[in-house]
Amino acid sequence: MDSALVYLLLLAGVAIGWGFGYRFARQSKPPEPDWIPNVELLLAEANDVALERFLNVPQLDDDALDLLLKLGRSLREKGEADRAIHLHQSLFARTDLPKHSMQALELELAVDYAHAGLLDRAERLFLELLDSKGRVQEKAAFALVELYEEEGDWQQILDLHQRKKLPSDDTIARRVAHAACEMAEQARQQDDFLELHKLCKRALKVDPHCARAWVVQGDLAHVQGELREAVRCYLRAVDVDGQAIIHTLEPMVDCFRQLQDLDGLERYLGQHWRDTHYVPALIAQLECEAEQGDASAAISQLLQELTTQPSNQGFFALVELVMRHRQQLDKSQLLVVYGILRRIVESEPRFVCNHCGFKATEPHWRCPSCKSWSTLGSFVPQPPVARLKL
Numbered sequence: 468m469d470s471a472l473v474y475l476l477l478l479a480g481v482a483i484g485w486g487f488g489y490r491f492a493r494q495s496k497p498p499e500p501d502w503i504p505n506v507e508l509l510l511a512e513a514n515d516v517a518l519e520r521f522l523n524v525p526q527l528d529d530d531a532l533d534l535l536l537k538l539g540r541s542l543r544e545k546g547e548a549d550r551a552i553h554l555h556q557s558l559f560a561r562t563d564l565p566k567h568s569m570q571a572l573e574l575e576l577a578v579d580y581a582h583a584g585l586l587d588r589a590e591r592l593f594l595e596l597l598d599s600k601g602r603v604q605e606k607a608a609f610a611l612v613e614l615y616e617e618e619g620d621w622q623q624i625l626d627l628h629q630r631k632k633l634p635s636d637d638t639i640a641r642r643v644a645h646a647a648c649e650m651a652e653q654a655r656q657q658d659d660f661l662e663l664h665k666l667c668k669r670a671l672k673v674d675p676h677c678a679r680a681w682v683v684q685g686d687l688a689h690v691q692g693e694l695r696e697a698v699r700c701y702l703r704a705v706d707v708d709g710q711a712i713i714h715t716l717e718p719m720v721d722c723f724r725q726l727q728d729l730d731g732l733e734r735y736l737g738q739h740w741r742d743t744h745y746v747p748a749l750i751a752q753l754e755c756e757a758e759q760g761d762a763s764a765a766i767s768q769l770l771q772e773l774t775t776q777p778s779n780q781g782f783f784a785l786v787e788l789v790m791r792h793r794q795q796l797d798k799s800q801l802l803v804v805y806g807i808l809r810r811i812v813e814s815e816p817r818f819v820c821n822h823c824g825f826k827a828t829e830p831h832w833r834c835p836s837c838k839s840w841s842t843l844g845s846f847v848p849q850p851p852v853a854r855l856k857l
């Protein structure tokens with residue numbers, strides 16, 4: 468799909484580009500009769516000749532330049548960074564282009580360098596472009612942050628933000644906050660806890676919804692045995708971003724257990740389950756309840772929750788609870804289990820397209836997704852590694 472798009476773009480770009488080249492060529496000198504543009508020419512070595520021809524036309528208007536930029540991008544996306552660099556460098560060497568075009572070119576060249584792994588050169592150009600304005604500045608800022616992220620150079624991101632070189636934008640704020648959190652985790656490795664707190668504070672100032680800053684501080688308190696402080700931080704994390712539960716659930720359970728506050732844990736998890744319907748929170752809550760001696764009540768509740776919201780994860784937890792606490796299900800409970808299991812199985816895909824991977828619950832001769840004929844076969848789930856710990 469993607470390669471088809473690039474191919475089309477390339478074809479369109481070159482076809483129209485050829486039109487321009489032809490027009491310009493005709494203005495200066497008659498075209499050579501043996502030069503016929505086609506796809507083979509475009510994709511073969513001879514295409515370089517065509518490219519040189521575009522590049523050497525005496526005057527490029529905005530449309531022609533735009534097409535050349537598109538062609539450059541297509542080359543880059545095809546993995547031909549060298550040719551893209553050559554194209555952009557040749558254009559960049561021209562003296563007749565207006566300033567905004569030069570900046571657009573510089574940006575393309577910087578992206579080429581980044582693709583080709585010439586990161587120092589890419590960085591230098593992106594930094595230059597940070598002083599420009601508008602879309603080019605914004606794109607350069609995004610690309611530069613991405614480059615530093617790839618390199619793990621978090622300090623550079625914080626510096627750019629400090630120097631007000633980055634656009635004020637939610638995604639940038641999130642990235643800056645994560646850069647600060649990355650550095651906070653490094654500070655923790657070096658036992659520099661003061662620095663850790665400073666960096667977390669900074670992350671939260673940039674992005675008040677950065678739950679990770681609370682998680683990092685909670686993790687520190689957790690390993691230092693300051694359990695109430697850890698719980699406070701984890702609660703704040705989930706306050707600022709509900710999704711953070713996936714990072715806080717396990718350490719939270721551990722903190723409450725160490726504090727021997729199973730009632731508190733149960734209340735918290737129960738509330739969380741009602742608010743978010745995050746299945747592991749329910750499972751942890753019922754496990755807690757069962758441990759406190761009321762295994763059969765926990766099983767009844769899980770059965771009831773599974774009836775309204777059936778899930779494999781919940782069903783697995785049910786079997787675990789029953790086995791671990793040596794419980795037995797009565798006949799009516801078994802009927803409920805049967806009903807739950809049937810609904811889970813019914814919602815599972817039974818057929819899969821061998822061409823595009825589309826999963827279906829009914830058989831089709833023609834794949835509803837990729838429209839291929841006779842490509843649907845039976846779906847065989849990959850059996851996961853057994854991990855029943857009892």
Ligand SMILES: [Zn+2]
Binds near residue numbers: 821823824836837838
């Ligand atoms: Zn398909």
